[in-house]
Amino acid sequence: MSARTISAILAATAVSVSLSARATEPQAPALGDITLRSGGGEASNLQKVVSAHRLTVVVFFSATCPCFAVHSQRLRELAQELSPKGVQFVVVDSERHPAGETTATKVAGTELPIWRDEGGHLARRLGARYATESFVFDGSGQLRYRGGIDDQRKYLGPNPKAHLREALAHLLDNDAPAFATAKALGCALRLM
8 A cells, every 4th residue: 555545544534644764653633622531420631641641542442342352451461561651541432322321430351441532522533443443642742653452353362463562662762663553453433
């Protein structure tokens, strides 16, 4: 796929692309007016969260997605390893729910809270389409990576292409990721 085709695809999802020598880096959309809510109803401005950390990983969640369920283990491992290095993980639920259904406040098997994106505003702004789709922002709000956690879907094998882990490792070394986008594998988000 050519750089022109990739640019057109990303532009269609409201994320522009600039070319660099090492990677294609997506440009960050404005996050200042995005408010997420915790399971307890606490509101948090996403831009403030992003600016308070060296890197912030926003991962989209679906309670019914088997791909997300198996990847919660990898997210937990990444959070345990990288949180002390200034990496914040934000798991976001942008999906519509039938009346009476409540969203879990924590990702199954992890200590990561799930934040509600009421109205799906963040998902639409970022062009998020799948559960497990991840976006990495640096402290200035620059979008540095967009894509999947790895190249696996419903089952975790022993030798994944660890896209998110590799991007974070490069960024923590103050280096551009070898690639700034990767395919996200997960269930399609059902936005409000």
